[in-house]
Amino acid sequence: MEKNFKPQITVFHCINCFSGDLESSIPSRSDGVLKSVKMACSSMVKDVFLLRAFESGSDAVIVMVCPEGQCRYVEGNIRAKKRIEWVKKLLDEIELDGRRLSLHPIDSGDPDAATGIIGRVLSEVSALGPNPAG
Amino acid sequence: MIVGEQKPIGEIKQILSPYKRVLVLGCGTCVKTCFAGGEDEVAVLSSALRLVFKKEGREITIEELTVERQCEDEFIREAAPAVSNNAAVLSLACGAGVQAIARRFIDVPVLPGVNTTFIGVLEKQGLFTEECLGCGDCKLAVFGGVCPVTRCSKKLLNGPCGGSRAGKCEVNPETDCAWQFIISRLEVLGQLDNLRKYNPPKDWRASHAGGPRKLVREDHII
Amino acid sequence: MSSEIQSNLEGVLDRGDFAVTAECGPPRGADPEVIRKKGEFLKGYVDAVNVTDNQTAIVRMSSIAASVHLLQMGLEPVMQMVTRDRNRIALQSDILGAYSLGIKNILCLSGDHQSFGSQPDAVNVFDIDSINLIHTVRDMAESGKDMSGYELNRPPRMFIGAAANPFADPFEYRVIRLAKKIDAGARFIQTQCVYNLDRFKEWVRLAREEGLTEKAYILGGVTPLKSEGMANYMAKRVAGMEVPEAIIRRMAGVSKKKAAEEGIQICLETIAALREIKGVHGVHIMAIEWEEKVGALVEAAGLAPRPAAV
Numbered sequence: 334m335e336k337n338f339k340p341q342i343t344v345f346h347c348i349n350c351f352s353g354d355l356e357s358s359i360p361s362r363s364d365g366v367l368k369s370v371k372m373a374c375s376s377m378v379k380d381v382f383l384l385r386a387f388e389s390g391s392d393a394v395i396v397m398v399c400p401e402g403q404c405r406y407v408e409g410n411i412r413a414k415k416r417i418e419w420v421k422k423l424l425d426e427i428e429l430d431g432r433r434l435s436l437h438p439i440d441s442g443d444p445d446a447a448t449g450i451i452g453r454v455l456s457e458v459s460a461l462g463p464n465p466a467g
Numbered sequence: 468m469i470v471g472e473q474k475p476i477g478e479i480k481q482i483l484s485p486y487k488r489v490l491v492l493g494c495g496t497c498v499k500t501c502f503a504g505g506e507d508e509v510a511v512l513s514s515a516l517r518l519v520f521k522k523e524g525r526e527i528t529i530e531e532l533t534v535e536r537q538c539e540d541e542f543i544r545e546a547a548p549a550v551s552n553n554a555a556v557l558s559l560a561c562g563a564g565v566q567a568i569a570r571r572f573i574d575v576p577v578l579p580g581v582n583t584t585f586i587g588v589l590e591k592q593g594l595f596t597e598e599c600l601g602c603g604d605c606k607l608a609v610f611g612g613v614c615p616v617t618r619c620s621k622k623l624l625n626g627p628c629g630g631s632r633a634g635k636c637e638v639n640p641e642t643d644c645a646w647q648f649i650i651s652r653l654e655v656l657g658q659l660d661n662l663r664k665y666n667p668p669k670d671w672r673a674s675h676a677g678g679p680r681k682l683v684r685e686d687h688i689i
Numbered sequence: 690m691s692s693e694i695q696s697n698l699e700g701v702l703d704r705g706d707f708a709v710t711a712e713c714g715p716p717r718g719a720d721p722e723v724i725r726k727k728g729e730f731l732k733g734y735v736d737a738v739n740v741t742d743n744q745t746a747i748v749r750m751s752s753i754a755a756s757v758h759l760l761q762m763g764l765e766p767v768m769q770m771v772t773r774d775r776n777r778i779a780l781q782s783d784i785l786g787a788y789s790l791g792i793k794n795i796l797c798l799s800g801d802h803q804s805f806g807s808q809p810d811a812v813n814v815f816d817i818d819s820i821n822l823i824h825t826v827r828d829m830a831e832s833g834k835d836m837s838g839y840e841l842n843r844p845p846r847m848f849i850g851a852a853a854n855p856f857a858d859p860f861e862y863r864v865i866r867l868a869k870k871i872d873a874g875a876r877f878i879q880t881q882c883v884y885n886l887d888r889f890k891e892w893v894r895l896a897r898e899e900g901l902t903e904k905a906y907i908l909g910g911v912t913p914l915k916s917e918g919m920a921n922y923m924a925k926r927v928a929g930m931e932v933p934e935a936i937i938r939r940m941a942g943v944s945k946k947k948a949a950e951e952g953i954q955i956c957l958e959t960i961a962a963l964r965e966i967k968g969v970h971g972v973h974i975m976a977i978e979w980e981e982k983v984g985a986l987v988e989a990a991g992l993a994p995r996p997a998a999v
Contacts, residue, residue: 381507384514388521423511426476427519466521621773621799621813625820625869627862628799629854629881629929637929638802650862662865665824665873668777668817668836 346397376409469497471583490553493533494560504559506533537564603673611652618645624666696793698737708971715755746806771800776816788845797822827874851875855892856931882912902968914952
């Protein structure tokens with residue numbers, strides 16, 4: 334495993350589950366590079382955006398959604414979940430490893446949740462290694 | 468509408484392996500509706516192919532284009548510049564579209580990216596069902612609007628068979644017995660007598676069994 | 690109808706005797722010894738033997754060939770013919786061939802779908818259905834012509850049968866279907882094996898009311914159970930089959946060693962009941978892979994010896 338591997342992570346999140354600016358709110362880390370994409374609702378995350386994130390060099394992609402039953406637009410988080418499941422399967426089929434993509438419900442009332450999620454994903458992706466198509 | 472399913476990406480990879488410049492050509496009509504080959508599917512497939520070829524260290528450029536329909540010249544023409552730019556075309560249209568493109572651009576290999584399956588309807592969100600196999604001699608009036616040729620696994624005209632159980636077909640517990648539907652529908656319509664009548668053997672000449680078919684409308688030809 | 694020689698089965702039924710038929714599945718290979726062995730078990734105990742046609746869509750020696758092997762050893766076959774594998778050209782051709790070889794009885798069926806069998810990758814035919822087939826065989830006999838209207842030299846005049854399943858859905862429609870088959874030309878009907886006598890009796894009653902029992906001979910099907918496992922399997926896994934709880938309990942209630950005996954006992958009770966039903970003219974014994982028991986069964990049921998072939 335490369336000692337100097339600093340995973341690039343793209344985070345898609347809706348402004349309802351995390352209203353702030355992710356890059357500045359999360360304590361800056363030396364073990365990874367973060368980029369965030371804000372959406373009005375996580376259901377706006379189309380499969381092609383997730384793939385293009387990998388195409389542009391991301392080693393892992395996180396999608397944060399509102400907890401079940403709490404989507405402001407009712408079904409948005411359910412649609413996002415189905416889409417992420419579909420893309421994970423596609424990533425497995427092309428041998429990029431579906432574990433690089435993950436979905437996380439996050440309660441807007443919990444400011445530390447995002448930090449926790451990103452920390453966990455960083456350690457998981459360090460084990461997986463860099464994006465083989467990066 | 469025509470229904471089909473995109474081929475597994477492993478197979479598409481295999482089909483594209485000889486080529487370095489590929490046009491992924493989508494179709495905005497039937498295959499868009501069944502999520503097999505519309506603009507969105509072109510984008511996702513192209514992205515996935517770029518990722519997988521990069522991972523394997525293979526050089527390939529993928530161009531993306533979608534036209535309204537691949538079965539009409541008016542729209543096929545729009546693809547001409549893109550086709551001439553590439554070494555091969557992966558068409559995500561139904562089998563008819565793939566062939567129409569192939570014979571208008573004879574110098575370029577035109578490859579299928581979709582397995583075309585049936586003529587059907589969007590029964591409800593995400594569910595497409597086979598309804599018509601184009602027998603050329605429609606008898607839906609006799610059968611209460613339910614087609615036994617397409618929807619009965621044995622094409623029985625004097626059904627049901629002994630394998631019909633709880634409204635399901637013996638072939639698959641998820642397949643409805645068409646004859647159960649026919650009986651129920653004719654009951655509602657008060658036309659159960661239709662079932663007492665003997666239906667003679669079908670004349671298959673109007674179907675594909677008679678050879679590939681053509682429709683010529685002289686009144687539309689100048 | 691012309692005075693072609695009647696089949697033995699037809700003769701037995703016309704004379705009002707309670708008929709006995711059994712079944713013989715051809716081998717998955719070209720060895721006729723398998724059929725001959727099965728035939729030996731049945732000889733003298735049956736009026737005719739059904740020969741299945743690639744049953745369950747598993748490739749076996751053809752029904753027409755196996756029927757001829759039985760003919761050659763003095764048994765009378767009922768050639769089964771399904772419409773799954775052959776179009777109207779091949780079906781008519783085989784009917785002509787069969788009759789020319791001395792086969793006089795035919796049972797017309799649609800056939801199990803090929804997805805059940807050894808070649809699920811094959812295309813199916815189903816050019817015509819079983820009722821069309823019955824009609825065709827009848828027309829060939831009555832008009833002397835084939836389906837295209839061509840006058841046949843020596844038209845086949847077979848004794849035509851059909852299958853019926855009183856236990857499939859929808860129940861009310863089953864009698865309409867039976868009527869259709871008889872109107873098309875079926876003169877004898879063999880049913881799916883009977884375990885639920887009440888439902889069977891009800892079906893026969895409805896058939897009687899429609900006047901169908903005056904037009905065709907119904908033979909009730911029976912299959913002796915070998916074990917509790919077999920009873921459960923048939924109840925749960927076989928399409929269009931009904932095995933009441935009471936029967937399964939009886940099979941479960943005896944030791945494994947005594948199970949076969951109990952199964953035979955239930956079968957004998959069923960046969961005795963069938964003989965009492967007005968409109969039932971015979972029994973069709975489907976002793977699947979247990980042909981050696983047919984003789985004892987027929988004897989214990991008091992149905993032996995069979996009337997000599999005329």
